[in-house]
Ligand code: ATP
């Protein structure tokens with residue numbers, strides 16, 4: 001039996017109690033950070049101490065998970081990493097950033113070896129799912145436990161046998177669909193809410209399984225994965241990938257992630273013109289709630305894509321037309337809305353059991369820095385209203401004659 005009198009983990013105390021052998025151990029948290037953590041994550045102690053002091057490594061205690069959350073990367077440990085304190089210490093590393101190419105040729109040839117694996121890039125939100133203390137827990141990109149995803153993911157797919165056989169693996173995937181609370185996108189084969197797995201990674205090391213092995217394992221457990229378009233020879237890859245991306249774009253899909261079949265070299269992403277315009281359209285609906293680099297980078301992608309595709313005058317004109325519309329239409333609509341006294345807001349639909357669950361989700365959004373309220377709840381359907389405050393305030397000010 002476990003007894004814990006007055007002992008619990010906090011930003012001051014690290015407490016460990018093994019349920020199997022009843023061994024227990026208590027030490028000040030700063031000592032754990034400087035003496036134990038460096039061995040666990042292979043990072044120099046002073047870097048970890050500094051991050052803990054700056055608040056970039058924070059004690060986390062929410063939804064039954066206690067641990068240390070990496071708000072920023074430290075050494076090779078990615079932002080979003082979680083050191084979970086359970087009946088053993090489990091390390092869920094952050095999902096690595098995927099860099100982008102603007103020129104398929106010659107990027108791919110320079111970056112990869114003889115062959116590349118090509119997968120569809122799904123447009124949703126990044127989730128890591130792992131077994132922590134024998135419970136299936138879903139983390140957001142930043143390393144927060146997401147109560148909504150933790151509940152929904154097991155309803156969407158049965159991970160129980162997979163995790164019995166592979167407790168040391170982390171499922172990395174994208175939550176997608178038109179009714180998801182972070183990034184909504186309609187996919188005809190998914191509808192409201194679905195999950196697509198793209199990586200299986202080891203706890204602790206973050207090592208990813210080779211692409212084909214991953215596909216084979218996921219298929220053997222009937223777990224849903226992203227579309228795998230096959231392995232291409234490097235010299236035919238740019239041309240084939242353009243065909244794929246143009247077709248994906250026509251279907252209003254995002255693009256591809258190009259991977260080393262062995263997963264030893266970091267992947268690269270490449271996206272469709274429709275994806276760039278879609279993101280611009282969304283961002284220009286709330287122009288003052290996005291950083292300027294967001295807009296700039298989408299426009300740059302269009303320039304390089306047109307160049308690499310060697311487009312004709314007409315094709316460029318068409319591209320320019322769509323780009324302009326994606327910028328101006330949403331912005332003008334928002335100005336009109338605000339002129340009519342409506343705040344720049346966005347309604348998010350989620351399906352929950354009761355009002356309380358919707359409120360828990362809103363609290364979680366606030367933890368992430370998002371201003372939101374439960375607007376309505378009826379028959380399991382909650383509408384969460386998210387207000388884009390900077391856009392509302394600044395546009396109102398300009399409408400009243402404020403100077404820019
Ligand atoms: P990043 O920091 O990785 O650049 P971002 O928020 O800018 O992240 P994206 O531009 O959407 O994100 O591209 C990377 C993300 O794409 C990954 O974090 C992952 O969630 C998502 N993704 C979708 N499909 C795949 C796939 N097949 N393989 C890898 N990642 C995928």
Ligand code: MG
Pocket residue numbers: 122123124
């Ligand atoms: Mg994305």
